[in-house]
Amino acid sequence: MENFADLLQYLISGLTNGAIYALIALGFGIIYNATTIINFAQGEMVMLGAMCAVTLYQLSPSLPLAFLGAMVLVTLVGLVFERLALRPVKDPSPITLIIITVGGAVLIKGVAMLLWGKDAYTLPPFSGNSPLPVGPATILPQNLWVLGITAISVTGLEIFFRFTLVGKAMRACSYNPRAARLVGIAAGRMVQLSFGVSAALGAGAGILIAPLTLGVYDMGTMLGLKGFSAAIIGGLGSLLGGVLGGLVLGVAEALATGFISSGYRDAVAFLLLLLVLFLRPQGLAGGRK
């Protein structure tokens, strides 16, 4: 059963990557739901999360502190980004917003290169590095952390958006901002909140994946694009769809790496994106259009 062991191993690594894409896709989805903006700088929040955690860990070697500190820092960056880059925009057409947020992504990446250089940094795994057996394959504790925290985040967000007043208010803003304002919801506050939450999620994804892939200044671009692809594959605006999209994307990539060639891994991801865009632009979960 050599092949079965391989397949299982690819599935495990695919699901782990997929969970990271899912977290990033959630970030895209939350902002999109509150503002109908796609924040192309989302991937850079992932990178910033990883890099800040690495630096904080070097300053004081405590992982929980590094985790929380990095999330707080990146949340601040997300809030500042919304305040400085998006609020002053007078003509919020998609093209303008795409160019501004792409510009923001490039700017953040460039600043990160100046701050951290081009070297890759390591972050120790959260709980050891000894692989656990799963049938004929093995799984790293860090993979379990990724999957577990993603599952908790997804559940938490679903509960937040469905059952809390603030969550409902945010959803109201996405359906109709003017009507939401009329019933007394501070729409501006909700927009800010959405940027803060999604920056925090992105940072979390970055910190989770740093022990597996190292942290580099340019890791955010691809992760961001894949996360957005996951959001589109699942159906833009549907949070659970984004999670589904992320897992599908991660597994497809892992299988492509295993059975075609690792060089074409990214090509498979974007081919999947094009197929979904061309054949089913509303996404697998068929979010509202």
Added chain:
Amino acid sequence: MRRAPFLNRWLFFALVVAAIAIFMDHDYYYTLLNFIGIYTLLVVGLNLLLGYAGQISLGHAAFFGLGAYTSGILTATCGVNPWLALVAGLAVSGGAAFLIGIPALKLRGYYLAMATLGFGIIVYIILNEAQGLTGGPSGLTGIPSLALGSFALNTPRRLYLLIWITLGLILYLSANLVDSRTGRAIRALHDSEAAAESLGVDTFRLKLKIFVWSALYASLAGSLYAHALNFIAPASFGFMFSIKLVTMVVLGGMASIWGSLLGAGVLTVLPEALVVFHDFEVVIFGAILMVVMIFMPRGLVRGILDLYEFRRYKREGGVVSS
């Protein structure tokens, strides 16, 4: 617009190009000018699509790369005549744009951005991975220079006239296109697709036409680039280059033919003029994209003129309402 100053502009362009060819004697500057010319070709094409028609492409480097690699592979590996290879490049890029455009241009906004971006990344990966054909990441060498009969265009100075005469023609063609009936339809499309459609514009065909058109410009630029450098590598055709092209469009001004020349010129000369610029290149591109789009969505020149006129208006006691 009156006819005379319009004519003069072209005359001025031709005179400057000719004067440089006669009086300047420095290969380095010719190389720089050739790059500006090639990038301007690309930027004009992208500007037709992005600035005039309002359709974004975040994968424009792909069409540049397809042109360059078709020329490169056909001439260096197969020994085809460079001019024929250039035409083949046009066919490949135009064909690719047509095929990808049919499904992609049905999409709008973010979806279109992601479709073009995805296409660009796939092409980039193929250039890297199909090593037998493209030479892989280390690139394709031995691309011959262009030649007119037995006159080889193998120095920057010789190539300069070809590139800038081509550019002049393309600029002229584009300015006319924009001023034509089709051009007005394109602008209508930019403002409101529904309104354009209700006035009888076949918006989908028009978008496809402009998309293919701009891919052809990019392919032409790619072929010239391959023959100018005699060497190409995938790194020149990646996602970051697509972003650089958008930056050039934005800096020069959306929907401005001459702005394209300015945007390409400034962003080609700056990294050369300031050595320190190199480390900050990415930061500066990002800052330009953001600042110009937030504060001067009509481009740098128009934005500064607007600011100046606004100041003067206020100084003369005009009432400002936001």
